[in-house]
Amino acid sequence: MFNLLKDKLKNWTKKISENISKKPEVSEEKPREKKPKIGEVKEKKSKKIVVEAPEKEETKGIFKSISEKLFKVKISEKEFEVYSEDLEMLLLENNVALEVAEEIVKKLKEKIIGQEFLKKEIESQIKESFKEIIEDILIEPFDIIGKINGKKKSQEKEPYVILFCGINGSGKTTTIAKIADFLKERKLSCVLAAADTFRSAAIEQLKKHGEKLNVKVIEHEYGSDPASVGFDAIKYAKKNFIDCVLIDTAGRIHTAKDLLREIEKISRVCKPDLKIFVGESITGNDAVEQAKSFNWHIGIDGIILTKSDIDEKGGTALSVGYVTKKPILYLGTGQEYDKIEPFNKQKFIERLGL
Template identity: 50%
Template sequence: MTKEQKSEERKKLFGFFKRKEKPAETTKTEVEEVTEEKLEQLDQIIKSDSGEVIPEKFSAGKEQFEPDFKKIKEIKEDQELEEVEKAKEVEAKGTETKETEEKKGFFSKVKQTLTTKTISEAKFEDLFWNLEIVLLENNVSVEVIEKIKDDLKEELVDKPLPRDVESKIEETLAKTLKNILSFKRIDLLQKAKEKRDTEKKPLIIAFFGINGSGKTTSIAKLTNYFQRNGLSVVLAACDTFRAAAIQQLEEHADKLNVKMIKHDYGSDAAAVAFDSVKYAEKNKVDVVLIDTAGRLHSNTNLMAELEKIIRVVKPDLKIFIGESITGNDCIEQARKFNELVEMDGAILTKADVDEKGGAPLSIAYTIKKPILFLGVGQEYKDLEEFDANLILKRLGF
């Protein structure tokens, strides 16, 4: 091989290597450029409002995709709202089903005994247990439950069972409960007008109950009730043990634009009541409402003060005020106050949040006196005349 041929072969050989190296440099440059471009896109996406690393545009052949972040947000919110509503619906349905099954348990068990044609006393005791639990859970007192039990026994035990035994049981229960609530209603407006017109004297009403039962607020609501019906009112601040109690009643008096009689802190409560009555007689005021100190029925000294107020002013009506949502505690308070001063009726507060309904029934049966009003809110107008049918409806009758 000549020198020229060898030189040519070397050029070709080195030229091959050079060609191989050049594409490698190009590839490296392209990779670097692509990486830079991608990083710029990622930086822009991270700065976007969505906060999510989603490409703004992405090539899938001929089609272009641009995510609608506003729509995605709306879909998520709709899904969350739907899940919450479903959860509430399931919970409500479960509670309703449970209550219905419990109330119907007694009826269905009695129906199953139709094959025996009669129910023995022992069998009745076993069956009644189911209904008794439901009544207790609804704040129905033991005395009322015993009354219901006796009436049902009389109708069912050792007697031929009718085909429509469930209707018979419901009819007996409804009759018993209506009888418990059938006390003659006291018309406060009529009593106030009659005493004013015939005796030229005010109607005197004293209120009793423990601290925190809503007594003062109920008195303010009654004041508004009398005013709306054309009767004048004076308030007696006989809770002299708490300065805050006098201030609270005075605030109501100012808002309602009525006179309030008060003495100094620690004064004789009976003297305040006496002065209030004298003011009403002198100024021809139609109604005197006496706010007494809230106290536990177990406090002998404070309960003696109530007796003194009653001896001094001889109120026409003595009304117990208690919270219906406290259930058996409210029933026991009514019993003790009634034993001491013999109540003429009751007002139950917070009835709007009492879903059970057993307290009015039990208190009426315990003191053998009517429920006059139910407190159903915080406004002065939120005082409803008692409706026995509403209580029966809450109990499922």
């Protein structure tokens, strides 16, 4: 997972570190020696000067200080510019959105230009800078289970409603089934709403998942109003004291205005507590643009990226949250119900070798 981006970042960091370390050391201006006056020379020669031997600790400190001065270098803006183009290009080639790539280059420039580095520590310092930048770019995910339990304990006595959106083929319906299984494992009940009344076999697909998971599916006929399906699922959940309602919606291209108006209506009628965009990790900038569009129309709260297990680049995960200012909540890592993992910033950074 994300190995291409990991290797490219490693190689770039190594290249700039090796080349910068070949520079001449940072020079320190030595103070000028004061020349004695002619009349003072004889007098000074006659004096016997006694010098005490410095202690070992003091000697070590002096040598360490001299050693550090000898092996320190600075990275100039001109030198950084030589490598910044390569960095931006490798980020773009690995599905990082342009605005995110530019932000990474800009922040790295701010962190390392003009700073003194020990030659032997340049590579580790640049890696540490990358780590800090990516930590800032990624949005911290929130705890869905905590939110559901919070509403469950409140006086509202209402189910927690989650609306899922995304384009066709992104793995949305399978992801909903995974979330249903995830909730069941944590002793939370749910009902599924088959609000995709447009795509052929969409209702049957969700019902099949429902049967496997022993979870109730609320359905209407094909062509019926999707918002009414969601509304009825919420009504059923209230009556039967069910904790969560998971609403499946028709996949729609993020530029199809009529279909986007339809999901706006579903959101308006069902008033979901959480709106999740489901996109493919391997589609790069397409997933970013889709997320931006859905965020504009219904205001998404979080993101699930599918097919992350076969994503060798990792740029989508790095970009989609930054562009939408919404967190990645889960990564889909396979077809089985348990192949979904909560997104963890530190784990993601480690996967990039940082």
